[in-house]
Amino acid sequence: RLLAKRKALHEAAVRRLKLLAYSELLADARHDPGLLARTFENIPPEDRRLPEVALEGARLLNRAGRGHAAAEALEAALEAHWDERLLDEYARVPSLPVRGRIERATAWLERRPQDAALLRCLGELCLRDQLWGSTRSYLEESLRLKPHPATSLALARLAEATGQAEEAQRHYRAAALAFAELLHETDLQAQRRAARIAGREAVASTPLA
Numbered sequence: 001r002l003l004a005k006r007k008a009l010h011e012a013a014v015r016r017l018k019l020l021a022y023s024e025l026l027a028d029a030r031h032d033p034g035l036l037a038r039t040f041e042n043i044p045p046e047d048r049r050l051p052e053v054a055l056e057g058a059r060l061l062n063r064a065g066r067g068h069a070a071a072e073a074l075e076a077a078l079e080a081h082w083d084e085r086l087l088d089e090y091a092r093v094p095s096l097p098v099r100g101r102i103e104r105a106t107a108w109l110e111r112r113p114q115d116a117a118l119l120r121c122l123g124e125l126c127l128r129d130q131l132w133g134s135t136r137s138y139l140e141e142s143l144r145l146k147p148h149p150a151t152s153l154a155l156a157r158l159a160e161a162t163g164q165a166e167e168a169q170r171h172y173r174a175a176a177l178a179f180a181e182l183l184h185e186t187d188l189q190a191q192r193r194a195a196r197i198a199g200r201e202a203v204a205s206t207p208l209a
Contacts, residue, residue: 067095
């Protein structure tokens with residue numbers, strides 16, 4: 001059992017080093033959109049689809065004005081590893097038209113009809129395309145399934161866009177409260193994670209009998 005734990009720790013360490021190396025490569029190329037796109041494409045496909053790598057690449061590609069490449073990177077990663085962080089970035093991709101991404105996300109929803117993060121993503125995409133009715137439907141269902149500050153914030157933007165000032169303020173207040181709760185929970189999770197890491201390191205340093 002101890003050897004298995006040490007092997008798992010070694011694999012996790014290798015993954016962290018790999019992710020760090022890719023992150024540095026992408027950061028070095030971030031000021032040249034063409035170089036950035038080529039650098040990302042040169043990462044082995046199985047590694048490009050890792051959520052952390054796809055997310056970092058997509059964020060930088062978005063900032064560099066390569067939204068189409070960012071969307072493709074996120075779509076490939078989501079097909080391999082379903083991850084809420086990827087959906088949130090997918091909703092932020094600035095490239096037009098948005099309708100193609102709405103269709104792609106709608107197809108995902110057929111397989112995951114109760115996924116709150118996906119519903120939020122669809123709501124935000126529809127908001128950008130000014131599909132007010134669909135926006136409200138997706139966001140309200142997402143909020144019902146799993147409250148999240150980003151969902152309340154999107155509902156506030158929808159209310160502003162449709163001239164409903166009081167409703168916008170209500171959703172902004174809800175978003176602020178939810179963000180505060182999320183930060184508190186994140187702090188608690190970080191503390192628990194640090195305790196687990198300390199425990200694993202103690203196990204790894206235990207001499208074999």
